[in-house]
Amino acid sequence: MISVIGYYTTKFGELWNKALFDLVDEALFGVLKETSIEKKQIDAVFFSNMMSGVLENNLHSPSKIAEILGGHIPVFRVEAACASGGTAFHMAVKYLEAHAGKTVIVIGAEKMTDFSPEEVISALTSASSGEEQEAGITFAGLYAMMAQIYFAKYHYTKKNLSYVSYKNHYHGSLNENAQFRRRITRKEAIASPLIAYPFGVLDCSPISDGASAIILTSDKNLLSKKNKAISVLASEIATDTISLKNRAYMDGIEASSIAAQKAFEGAACTRQDIQVAEVHDCFTIAELFAMEDLGFWKKGTAGKRITSLDTMLGNGGRLIVNTSGGLKAAGHPVGATGIKQIGEIFLQLTNQAGKRQVKGAEKGLTHNVGGSGGSAVVSIFSI
Amino acid sequence: MSTSPVKIWRRQKEIRNLLNRKGKIISWTYIYAPPIDFKKNAPYPVVLVEFKKGERAFGQLVSTQINDIKIGIRVKSVLRKVRDVLSDDVIAYGLKFERI
Amino acid sequence: MIGIVSYGFYVPEFRIKTEDIALQWGKNGKDVALSLGVHEKAVSSLDEDSLTMAFESSSMALSGIPVDRNRIGGVFFGSESPPYAVNPASTILAEFLGIEKQYLATDLQFACKAATGGMMMAGGLIESGRMSHVLVVASDKATAKPHDALEYTASSGSVSLLMGKEDLILEVVDMGSFSSDTPDFWRREGIRYPSHGGRFTGKPSYFHHIIQSSAALFKKNGLTPDAFAHAVFHMPNGKFPKQVGQSLGFKPGQIKTSLIVEQLGNSYTASALMGLVSVLEVAKPGELIFFASYGSGAGSDAFIFRTTQKLSERKHPFKKELKQKKYIDYPTYLRFMNIL
Numbered sequence: 001m002i003s004v005i006g007y008y009t010t011k012f013g014e015l016w017n018k019a020l021f022d023l024v025d026e027a028l029f030g031v032l033k034e035t036s037i038e039k040k041q042i043d044a045v046f047f048s049n050m051m052s053g054v055l056e057n058n059l060h061s062p063s064k065i066a067e068i069l070g071g072h073i074p075v076f077r078v079e080a081a082c083a084s085g086g087t088a089f090h091m092a093v094k095y096l097e098a099h100a101g102k103t104v105i106v107i108g109a110e111k112m113t114d115f116s117p118e119e120v121i122s123a124l125t126s127a128s129s130g131e132e133q134e135a136g137i138t139f140a141g142l143y144a145m146m147a148q149i150y151f152a153k154y155h156y157t158k159k160n161l162s163y164v165s166y167k168n169h170y171h172g173s174l175n176e177n178a179q180f181r182r183r184i185t186r187k188e189a190i191a192s193p194l195i196a197y198p199f200g201v202l203d204c205s206p207i208s209d210g211a212s213a214i215i216l217t218s219d220k221n222l223l224s225k226k227n228k229a230i231s232v233l234a235s236e237i238a239t240d241t242i243s244l245k246n247r248a249y250m251d252g253i254e255a256s257s258i259a260a261q262k263a264f265e266g267a268a269c270t271r272q273d274i275q276v277a278e279v280h281d282c283f284t285i286a287e288l289f290a291m292e293d294l295g296f297w298k299k300g301t302a303g304k305r306i307t308s309l310d311t312m313l314g315n316g317g318r319l320i321v322n323t324s325g326g327l328k329a330a331g332h333p334v335g336a337t338g339i340k341q342i343g344e345i346f347l348q349l350t351n352q353a354g355k356r357q358v359k360g361a362e363k364g365l366t367h368n369v370g371g372s373g374g375s376a377v378v379s380i381f382s383i
Numbered sequence: 384m385s386t387s388p389v390k391i392w393r394r395q396k397e398i399r400n401l402l403n404r405k406g407k408i409i410s411w412t413y414i415y416a417p418p419i420d421f422k423k424n425a426p427y428p429v430v431l432v433e434f435k436k437g438e439r440a441f442g443q444l445v446s447t448q449i450n451d452i453k454i455g456i457r458v459k460s461v462l463r464k465v466r467d468v469l470s471d472d473v474i475a476y477g478l479k480f481e482r483i
Numbered sequence: 484m485i486g487i488v489s490y491g492f493y494v495p496e497f498r499i500k501t502e503d504i505a506l507q508w509g510k511n512g513k514d515v516a517l518s519l520g521v522h523e524k525a526v527s528s529l530d531e532d533s534l535t536m537a538f539e540s541s542s543m544a545l546s547g548i549p550v551d552r553n554r555i556g557g558v559f560f561g562s563e564s565p566p567y568a569v570n571p572a573s574t575i576l577a578e579f580l581g582i583e584k585q586y587l588a589t590d591l592q593f594a595c596k597a598a599t600g601g602m603m604m605a606g607g608l609i610e611s612g613r614m615s616h617v618l619v620v621a622s623d624k625a626t627a628k629p630h631d632a633l634e635y636t637a638s639s640g641s642v643s644l645l646m647g648k649e650d651l652i653l654e655v656v657d658m659g660s661f662s663s664d665t666p667d668f669w670r671r672e673g674i675r676y677p678s679h680g681g682r683f684t685g686k687p688s689y690f691h692h693i694i695q696s697s698a699a700l701f702k703k704n705g706l707t708p709d710a711f712a713h714a715v716f717h718m719p720n721g722k723f724p725k726q727v728g729q730s731l732g733f734k735p736g737q738i739k740t741s742l743i744v745e746q747l748g749n750s751y752t753a754s755a756l757m758g759l760v761s762v763l764e765v766a767k768p769g770e771l772i773f774f775a776s777y778g779s780g781a782g783s784d785a786f787i788f789r790t791t792q793k794l795s796e797r798k799h800p801f802k803k804e805l806k807q808k809k810y811i812d813y814p815t816y817l818r819f820m821n822i823l
Contacts, residue, residue, distance in 0.1 A: 122418035134394070134465055134477055135441040136414060136421035137429045144412035145431055152454055197413035197449065245431055245439040250410065399579055403542055424529060445528065446496065446809070462538045462579060463530040474566050476575070479530065 002096050004381070005215050005226045006035030007343035012210035012331030013179040020052055020111035023211035025068050027107050031213040035226065041103055042215075044095065045075040048088035048108035049335035054123040055115055081127035082282060083237075084108060085338015086368030086377030089216070090235045093379075096218035103219050108340070109211035110333035120207050124334075127371040129243040140196035140204055140283065142244055142372040147198065147285040150251040156303035158198040161284035162189035165202045167312040168281060168322050172329025174313070174355040179208050179331030189284075203284040208331030212340040228350040233267035233363075235379040236260075244372045253286075253373035256293035260367070260378045264295070267380040271295050274319055274380070275361040276348045278341035280369040281326040290367055291321070294378065313356065323348065323356040338368040338377065349383040386466075388473040398478050401460055405483065406434035408456045413449050420466040428452055430480055432460070442478045451482075459483045485606045486651035486788070488550065488616065489797050491543025492760045493536045493641045494747060495527040498808045499816045501635050507813050508630055519635055520721015524748025526811060527624050527639035529819050533562045534572045536641035537622040538579055543799065544618070544643040545580065552580065555645075556614025557587040559605060561597030561752045564624045565590060568672070576620065587614075594668060595717055595751045596778030597621070598642075603658055603784055605646045616647040623751035626820055628676035636720055638748030642756035652794040653763075656771070656787040657704050661696035668779035684779070689719065693727050693775045696783035704787060708732040712770035715758040717777035718744035724758075733773075740765055746805060764801040768792045 008030035010023055018026070024047075032039060045065055052058040062075035078088035085108040092106045112120050125133045128142060137145075151157060166186045172178035184202060192200030216232075223229055238258035241247055248254055264270065271294070279290035288302035296319060297305050311321040324330045324344040327337055345364035347353040361383075368377045410431045417425040428444040430452070444452065445463065458480040465477035500523045502512025516522050527536060537560065545552065560573035573588035587608075591597040598621030605617035622641035627633035667688035670677040680688075693716060701707065708714070714733045716724040721744050728738040741758035750757060755776045762772060768790050775785040817823040 117416065118419045118422060121416060122420070125418055130394070131441050133418075134475075135429050135443060136417055136424070136427065136466070137412075137441060138414055138416065138418060140416065141412045141414050141429055145410040145429075148410045148412065148454065194413070194415045196415065245441065395575075395578065399581060402538075402579060443530075445530070462535045463528075464532060464535065465530070473570075474532075474534075476534065476579075 002093055002216060002218050002232045003223050003229045004232065004342065004346050005217055005223065005229045006031050006037065007214045007346045008034045009177050009212040009340055009343055010210050011177045012208045012333055014113045015209040016113070018209065020056070020058060020109060021064055021068065023109045023111065023209060024065065024107060027109065027211035027213040028068060028105060031105060031215055035215050037215060039069055039071060042073060042105055043102040044073055044104045046088040046092040046104060046106045047075060047077050048084040048338060049077065049110060050079055050081055050084050051110065051123045051334065054126055055119065056111070080375045081370035082280070082334050083338060083368045083370030083375045083377050084335045085341070086366065086379065087237060087338070087375065089338060089342055089379065090237050090377055092216050093232055093235045096216060099218065101219045103215060103217040103222060105213055105215055106339055107211060107213035108336035108338055110335040111209050112207045112333060113209050117207060131243065138196060139372065140199050143283040143285055144196040144199050145244070146250050146372070150285065153251055154300045154303055159190060160303040160306060161203055162186040163306040163309060164281060164284040164287045165189040165328060167309060168326040168328040171313060171323050171356060172325025175325050175330055178325040178329050179206055180325070180329045199283060205282050205327035205332035208333045210331060210333035210336045212336045212343050214339055214342055214346065228352065230346055230349045230381045230383055233269065233380040233382050234263040235377070236262035236266060237375065237377050238262070239375045240373055242371065242374045247373065252289050252299065253293050253369060253376060255373050255376035256290060256367060256369060256378065259376045260294045263378040263380050269363060269380065273363045274365045275363060276323060276345060276358045277319060277321050277365040277367065278324060278344050279321055279367040281322060281328050282332060282369070284328070286369065287322070287326065294367060313358070320358045323353060323358060341366040341368060342379065345381050349381060386468050386472050386475060391473050391475050395476060401440055401478055402462055404434050404460045406432040406458060408452070408454055408458060409433050410454060411444070411452050423467050430458065432458055432480055440478060442480050444480050447482055457483050484651070484654050485609045485646065485648050486655045487653040488645045488647040488650055489544050489548045489652065490760060490763065491540040491643045492757060492799070492801070493539035494525050494805060495531060495536070495639050496807055496809050497526040497528060497811050497819065498523045499526055499811055499813070503813055504635055515635060520745060521636050521748055522745055524636060524638035525640055525750065526816055526819055529821065531624065532566050533564050533622040533624050533641070534566045534575055536624070536639065537572070537576050537620045537643065540622065540641040540643040541576060541580055541618060541620055544645050548645065550616055550645065552582045555582050555586055555616045555618050557589070557605060557608060557617035558582060559589050559591060559601035559617060559619045561591040561601050561619070561621050562623050563592055563594055563597065563751050564626065593782060594778040594780055595754055596776040596782055596784055598752045598756065599776035599784040600660070602644065602646065603660060606655060606658060609646060609648050616645060619644045619646055621752035621756050623753055625749065625751045626676060629822065633677070633679065636749040638750045640747060640750030640753040640757055642753045642760055650793065651791055652797050654789045654791060656789050657700055658784065658786045659696055659700045659703070660782060660784045661692050661699065662782035663692070665781035667781060688779065688781050689723055689777050690727055690730065692781050692783035693777050694730060696785040697731050697775050700785045700787060706787070710771055711737060711773045713740060713762045713766060714738050714773040715741040715755055715762055716775050717755040718742065718758060719749050721745045761801050763794065763798055766790050766794060768794055
């Protein structure tokens with residue numbers, strides 16, 4: 001049995017005073033303190049980060065983390081674009097399945113605000129194909145193209161997207177660590193300046209700094225001493241082509257669908273059992289795709305179903321989505337996101353989510369996607 | 384950032400076979416927030432085109448207003464400079480599309 | 484007999500009016516247009532250069548022609564705005580056209596007559612039997628200094644000719660060249676914009692060299708201007724070609740069709756050749772066409788062409804093509820020319 005026994009996150013946002021490894025330092029010691037666990041109890045660290053090499057020539061993170069923590073434990077850097085966090089978590093789970101009685105930290109971090117938006121947008125395109133890069137397309141552009149196909153097929157417009165932005169900003173206003181704390185209106189979302197037609201600024205997750213860490217253990221003794229713990233029922237990964245044009249379909253992310261199917265089978269539970277979920281809303285359309293790909297909503301219906309705001313806190317819905325504010329409002333420091341998602345589910349299932357609490361939540365799901373759908377990680381947790 | 388001439392050379396061999404081909408637009412967008420190498424040309428439309436034989440390619444669409452771009456429009460692939468390079472770099476020629 | 488097997492051309496779709504340029508500099512646009520004989524000029528886009536335009540004109544020249552591209556023995560690229568100061572554009576062009584690799588690639592410069600000099604050399608290689616076909620390309624994205632007189636006329640365009648000795652649409656009856664050291668227009672290494680000698684570019688330069696090359700060719704072949712259905716001269720503006728034609732004894736009607744400069748400006752190496760393209764659209768079989776280019780520095784290449792029956796099968800619509808145009812304003816023009 002593998003359990004998450006602790007979580008710490010830095011604020012997400014423009015953290016001018018902290019460099020990448022300052023954030024790592026804060027989250028590492030933060031999660032240790034939070035769980036009253038000592039450094040020497042940690043057997044390995046899994047580190048998730050996408051762009052430190054591309055943006056700031058800053059690699060060999062295993063050694064840099066060793067310098068921060070002291071000691072000589074193994075540290076593994078994991079990268080799968082925006083799915084780095086979920087993938088690092090997945091690898092930690094596999095590591096613990098292979099090693100009973102061990103405890104690891106999974107930490108994700110990203111530093112993006114030291115660079116101009118163009119530099120960051122360019123660095124992000126490293127997660128797309130060479131041809132996509134050469135066409136100058138950007139990620140907003142790729143998801144916008146996917147949205148155009150979805151709209152044409154199911155007769156939706158960008159108005160349907162505004163509900164996602166509205167909901168997630170509301171949730172963000174309840175999250176003290178979120179980058180954006182301000183509620184917005186749907187009208188603002190629709191009118192926001194264009195980034196990649198039809199997306200406006202408020203359809204896109206921001207450029208953010210941040211680090212989030214969890215402690216994962218297969219140590220029964222340690223687990224018995226912790227009163228806040230959730231178990232990992234399943235963690236599954238699926239990959240797909242890097243080129244959007246080579247996918248089986250472009251109005252959804254098949255990798256999410258495959259990973260979800262495997263996860264639900266592995267966890268032996270149904271979609272209806274999930275009360276709270278953190279899904280990958282890098283762009284508003286991505287949350288609509290997620291709800292369909294994960295099997296919560298039928299293909300083609302998400303544009304309509306989101307308008308009921310059933311998945312927003314306070315509306316009595318059965319499944320609440322992205323209570324953290326999602327990537328949209330909480331922020332998207334790429335390497336940290338996948339871990340933050342798990343941390344948010346941890347808080348929900350252990351009844352520590354304060355104003356964001358989904359009452360009686362017993363099972364939760366996280367969904368982390370890389371690039372335009374080249375990789376997807378789905379994990380299911382239970383109290 | 385300097386671009387490798389070898390990468391440009393390899394890439395040009397690939398696009399040779401995609402030039403002067405006809406196809407239609409299967410999706411599109413208009414980029415307002417470009418990466419560094421595309422700043423000069425921004426804002427610009429990017430399309431995904433399916434050629435008659437079934438292959439697909441991404442590329443910018445030249446000389447078309449946003450109101451005139453629709454899924455299904457027929458285009459032809461043309462040779463253009465695709466990316467800003469540094470003034471002492473090898474020039475990056477590549478594929479773009481033109482309405483027909 | 485050597486000659487032209489097929490031809491292609493490319494004129495970018497954008498235009499800027501003489502008036503809109505004049506407006507920037509507080510001049511009366513109508514007066515400027517009238518004095519230059521140029522109303523608007525063709526402008527290529529930010530992502531175009533002499534190479535991309537050459538690809539378009541060469542693609543047209545080679546399309547549907549029953550010549551195996553691998554039999555093209557030479558690719559000659561003439562330009563005064565080549566993409567590189569050092570690096571051949573001819574090889575880049577040939578590669579994109581799928582011309583494989585046992586061929587001679589050469590880049591040529593001689594102001595506005597780079598390509599026509601290439602035609603003469605290609606003629607020699609074909610006549611000697613060393614090569615069966617040579618692709619000669621003229622292409623320019625001509626830039627002029629803002630506020631300079633050349634700003635109204637320097638334009639973009641490309642013409643490609645496939646030369647050979649069989650299956651011709653135009654036979655080269657004769658060709659000749661006149662050259663001298665005459666510094667009327669130049670650009671130093673590393674300097675962005677060309678300089679010129681003002682009125683020195685007229686009588687001692689343009690007129691002297693064209694008249695000399697043309698007169699020599701008339702004399703050698705025992706021909707007078709009335710033997711020709713059409714005449715084409717290099718067009719730095721709308722006035723010079725009319726004047727030189729008149730000096731040589733041609734009638735306005737013989738030159739009229741070639742005067743594309745009025746609508747397109749001066750595309751430098753492609754200028755006279757574009758005039759030839761215009762003429763070929765209306766030329767009938769068995770007609771003589773007189774052609775003289777001019778390159779500053781200076782020289783003039785003169786040709787006597789005879790059209791064949793084959794021309795009617797291979798001519799391309801030109802006038803209709805020119806109707807596809809979009810006007811741009813001055814800031815957009817500066818942006819497209821990479822000045823802004």
